[in-house]
Amino acid sequence: MEQHLQEAAAGDEAPAGVQERRRRVAVVGAGVIGAGWAAFFACKGLDVHVVDAHPGARARLDDALQRARRTLQALGGLAAEVREPVLGDDLGQAVSGADHIQEVLPEQLELKQRVYAQIEASAPDRCVIASSSSGIMPSALQAGMRHPERLVIAHPCNPPYLMPLVEICGGRETAGWAVEEAEAFYRGLGKRTVRLNREITGHLVNRLQAALWREAVYLAVNGYASVADVDRAVTEGLGARWAVCGPHEIFDLSGGELGMAGFLDKLGDAVEAWWASLGQPRLDAATRQALIDGMAQAAAGRGYPQRAQARDEGVMAQLLARPN
Ligand SMILES: NC(=O)c1ccc[n+]([C@@H]2O[C@H](COP(=O)([O-])OP(=O)(O)OC[C@H]3O[C@@H](n4cnc5c(N)ncnc54)[C@H](O)[C@@H]3O)[C@@H](O)[C@H]2O)c1
Numbered sequence: 421m422e423q424h425l426q427e428a429a430a431g432d433e434a435p436a437g438v439q440e441r442r443r444r445v446a447v448v449g450a451g452v453i454g455a456g457w458a459a460f461f462a463c464k465g466l467d468v469h470v471v472d473a474h475p476g477a478r479a480r481l482d483d484a485l486q487r488a489r490r491t492l493q494a495l496g497g498l499a500a501e502v503r504e505p506v507l508g509d510d511l512g513q514a515v516s517g518a519d520h521i522q523e524v525l526p527e528q529l530e531l532k533q534r535v536y537a538q539i540e541a542s543a544p545d546r547c548v549i550a551s552s553s554s555g556i557m558p559s560a561l562q563a564g565m566r567h568p569e570r571l572v573i574a575h576p577c578n579p580p581y582l583m584p585l586v587e588i589c590g591g592r593e594t595a596g597w598a599v600e601e602a603e604a605f606y607r608g609l610g611k612r613t614v615r616l617n618r619e620i621t622g623h624l625v626n627r628l629q630a631a632l633w634r635e636a637v638y639l640a641v642n643g644y645a646s647v648a649d650v651d652r653a654v655t656e657g658l659g660a661r662w663a664v665c666g667p668h669e670i671f672d673l674s675g676g677e678l679g680m681a682g683f684l685d686k687l688g689d690a691v692e693a694w695w696a697s698l699g700q701p702r703l704d705a706a707t708r709q710a711l712i713d714g715m716a717q718a719a720a721g722r723g724y725p726q727r728a729q730a731r732d733e734g735v736m737a738q739l740l741a742r743p744n
Contacts, residue, residue: 443467446518446543448511448535453552453580454524455480458505459488460581461522464609465499469514470507481505487732488581494736495582497610511535512542520605522574524552532561540566548598548605550574555622558591569595572602573616575623582732584739587623589616638699640714641707647714663738 443466447458450472458481461468470481485504492498508514515521521543525532532551539549548570551561562568572590577583586606590599603613616623622630636654640647661670668680675682701707719727 444517444519446514446521447524448521449524450477450481451524453576453578455484456580457522457524459484462505463488463492463498463502463581465501467503468505470505471509471511471514473509478507481507491582491732491736495739511538515539515543518543518547521547521549522552523549527554527556529556529560533564536565546570548572548602550602552576555626557619557621558589558594559619562591562593568593570598572598573623574602574606577625582735584612586611586613587616587625588613589619589623591619634701635698637707637711638701641701641710648718651718663742
C-alpha cells in the first residue's frame with residue numbers, strides 16, 4: 421500500500437512524506453458522496469472508518485465499492501490491497517487516530533458544526549477536517565471550533581471515485597499548513613485540485629454549474645427547447661470541448677491567432693447583449709413540475725442505475741482517451 425501511495429504521490433508531485441502519514445481516513449456520513457469517498461479511499465489502499473447510523477449505509481458502501489473498483493481498475497490506480505471500509509456509529513472511535521477526516525454530512529450548517537464539536541473531542545489536534553460541502557463557506561463552518569485552523573473545504577464532483585477534481589478552500593481561520601496538507605493528500609491519491617484564493621458561496625464548480633443550469637431551466641420551461649434538447653446542446657456542443665478547454669480558453673481559441681483580444685473585438689459586444697437577456701427563473705412549483713416532467717420524458721424509461729452507469733462509463737472512456 422505504502423509503495424503504491426508513494427508512486428501516486430511522486431506522479432502528482434505531492435510531498436511523499438505527507439502520504440506516508442495519511443494512512444487512516446475517517447469518513448463521516450455515508451450518503452451518495454460519503455459512500456463514494458469511502459470507496460475511493462479504500463480503493464487507494466487506505467484504512468477507512470465510516471460513521472453513519474442510516475440502515476441503508478452498508479448497502480450504499482458495498483455498491484460504491486463495487487463501482488469504484490471497476491472504475492479504478494479501468495483508469496489505473498487501484499491499490500494492490502483493498503480493505504473494505506469499516507462501518508459503525510461510534511464517531512469517537514472512527515476519528516481517534518485518523519490521519520484525515522472527510523466530513524460528508526447533509527448540507528446543513530448547524531448539523532455540521534455540532535458534529536465538528538464531537539469530532540474534535542476525539543480527533544488528533546492537527547488532523548485536517550475536510551468538508552465536502554457543496555457551497556457553505558468555510559468561515560461559517562469553522563466558527564466555534566476548538567481548532568478552526570484545520571478546517572478546509574474539499575469539495576468533490578459526483579461520483580468522487582471517478583471525477584478527477586477536488587476544490588480546496590480555506591476560511592478566515594484556516595492555517596496554510598491545513599490547505600497544503602489537504603491539497604497534497606488528494607493529489608497524492610491522483611486527484612486534480614483547484615484552490616480558491618477567497619471563499620465564496622458555492623465555491624467554483626457549483627457557481628459555474630448553477631449559472632449554466634439557470635439558463636438551461638429558463639430555456640426549457642419557457643419552451644425554447646425540450647429538456648432533452650437543452651441537455652444535448654450541452655453534451656454535444658459545449659461538453660465535448662469542456663473536457664479539454666475551459667470557457668476562457670474556448671473563447672481565446674475562437675479569436676484565432678489574435679486570441680482573447682480578437683474574440684473580444686469580434687464577439688464581446690454580442691456576449692454582453694446575450695448576458696443582458698439571460699433568464700432569471702425561480703424554482704417555483706410550476707417550474708419544478710415542468711422540470712420533473714421534462715426529465716422523465718428525456719429519460720424515456722431508463723432508470724437511475726442504468727443512467728448512472730452510462731454516465732460513469734462515458735466519463736471513464738473520456739478520461740482514458742484524453743492526453744494527460
Ligand atoms: N450529492 C452531490 O452531488 C454532492 C456533490 C458534492 C458534494 N456534496 C456535499 O456532500 C455532503 C453530503 O451530500 P450527500 O448528497 O452525500 O447527502 P446524503 O443525504 O446522501 O448523505 C448524508 C448522510 O449523512 C448521514 N448523517 C446524517 N447525520 C449524521 C451524523 N450525525 N453522523 C453521521 N452521519 C450522519 C445520513 O444518514 C446520510 O447517509 C453535503 O455537504 C453536500 O453538499 C454533494
